[in-house]
Amino acid sequence: xxxxxxxxxxxxxxxxxxxxxLKEKDGQRQMPxxxxxxxxxxxxxxxxxxxCPRPLTHDLLSNLIEKIGAKLEQVIINKLExxxxxxxxxxxxxxxxxxxxxxARPSDSIxxxxxxxxxxxxxxEVFEKLQFLNG
Numbered sequence: 702x703x704x705x706x707x708x709x710x711x712x713x714x715x716x717x718x719x720x721x722x723l724k725e726k727d728g729q730r731q732m733p734x735x736x737x738x739x740x741x742x743x744x745x746x747x748x749x750x751x752x753c754p755r756p757l758t759h760d761l762l763s764n765l766i767e768k769i770g771a772k773l774e775q776v777i778i779n780k781l782e783x784x785x786x787x788x789x790x791x792x793x794x795x796x797x798x799x800x801x802x803x804x805a806r807p808s809d810s811i812x813x814x815x816x817x818x819x820x821x822x823x824x825x826e827v828f829e830k831l832q833f834l835n836g
Contacts, residue, residue: 702777702822705732707811710745712738721811723778723823730828732778734786740808747815759809763816770795773819776810781827 708724708731719741723732736744743759746752756764766773772793780787788810790803805813814821 702824703728703730703828705778705821705823707744707748707815707821710741710748712741712745721808723811723821730832732823732828732831734807735784736806736808740806740812743812744808744815747812759812759816763813766792766813766817771801773813773817774800775819776805776807776814776821778807778810778821778823778827780824781830786827 704726705723706726707721709722711720711722713719717738718735719738721734721736721741721744723734724730743757746757747759753760763773772795774791774793777789777791778786779789786807788805788807790801790805790810790813792801792803793799794801811821813819
């Protein structure tokens with residue numbers, strides 16, 4: 702697995718789809734992911750240290766994870782099928798140390814990872830497939 706970090710958010714006012722770019726933490730490869738407006742806004746708000754007076758969905762989920770005594774250990778972007786990326790949330794329950802593997806969209810996963818200071822990883826085969834598709 703390759704550790705990545707949020708490199709750039711590209712928001713278009715007149716388009717429904719937005720783009721985030723992830724970059725290898727110790728390398729040069731980049732991975733663009735098309736996401737929705739709400740998810741891009743949630744990511745941008747966290748990166749910009751903006752707060753809403755009431756919790757938004759990603760804030761609610763991160764609060765819930767913390768309040769039940771769990772920890773988001775990592776996010777793994779594990780698959781690329783067609784133009785769709787897939788991700789997994791790896792959440793550790795503190796009371797019995799069970800590791801939950803939860804299917805999630807990469808955009809939601811990244812928004813949560815930013816809020817909970819969790820690392821984000823991409824499976825090597827996803828980078829390879831993306832490179833193959835881009836020629």
